[in-house]
Amino acid sequence: MTGGIPLRKAAAAVLVLGLSAAIGACGPGDGDDGGSGAGGKGGGRPKLSVSGAYLPQPSMDDMAAGFLTVRNAGGGADRLTSVSTPLASAVTLHHTADNRMKQVSSLAVPANGRLELASGGDHLMLTKLTHRPKVGEKVEFTLRFAHSDPIAIKVPVEPTTYRPKD
Ligand SMILES: [Cu+2]
Numbered sequence: 610m611t612g613g614i615p616l617r618k619a620a621a622a623v624l625v626l627g628l629s630a631a632i633g634a635c636g637p638g639d640g641d642d643g644g645s646g647a648g649g650k651g652g653g654r655p656k657l658s659v660s661g662a663y664l665p666q667p668s669m670d671d672m673a674a675g676f677l678t679v680r681n682a683g684g685g686a687d688r689l690t691s692v693s694t695p696l697a698s699a700v701t702l703h704h705t706a707d708n709r710m711k712q713v714s715s716l717a718v719p720a721n722g723r724l725e726l727a728s729g730g731d732h733l734m735l736t737k738l739t740h741r742p743k744v745g746e747k748v749e750f751t752l753r754f755a756h757s758d759p760i761a762i763k764v765p766v767e768p769t770t771y772r773p774k775d
Contacts, residue, residue, distance in 0.1 A: 651723035653691065657718065657757045661765040664735075665728075665771055666744050673732035673742065674699070675750065676773075677765060679724040686727020688715040688755040689724060694764075696748045705730050728772060742766045 638711040650747055662677035673696070676755075679689060692700040704713045718733055726732050747763040754760075 612740050622750055624664070632770065653720065654687045655681050655687035655718065655720065655754070655757050656683030657681055657687060657760060659752065659760050660760050661773055662750065662762055663767045663771065664748055664764050664772065665740060665769050666742060666766050667738070670741050671736065671738055671739060673735040674728075675700075676726045676728060677733075677734060677750075678726065678766070679752070681718045681720060681722055681724075684719045684720050685756065687718040687757050688717050689718060689752060690715045690755050691753045692733055693751055694735065694748055694750045694751075696739055696742060698737040699735070701734045701736070703734050705732070718754070722773070743767055 637649035658680050660678050660680065664675045675692070680706075681687060689690055689702065692702070694700060699748070701712045702714070702716050703710045704716065712734075716724055716726075724731070744766050746766040748766060750762050750764050752760045752762070
């Protein structure tokens, strides 16, 4: 140590700060598990299907969000526990409550119900993108659940301002 200013360290700190500012309220949360334990208390198994998936073309190079609906036609509850995609080296599950997002370890898929990931609500957060996806591209997602088998889907990239009509 010669007392010089550690420039490289300072630059790294600025980068880190910039990134967390970009993510906004999306800090790593305490991993609140919205699920209520193993599904199927009333008997029955989860029966899942995925629809309405899309990925708005990201306005930044390093981050994107993903939205979809998981329907459960079965009498047992399940939980979405992780998602992976070749597009990003990290995908986290974000729960939105009181206008704040926080990372959670899983998202509940209620029996005879649905988990809805939508703009302004719960969503998938993709970070460390391998490239910036463009409208028209399809991105492969693999969804993993606490009880059901993994589901692989192709997710279309839509314009940044796209909203599904519903
Ligand atoms: Cu988020």
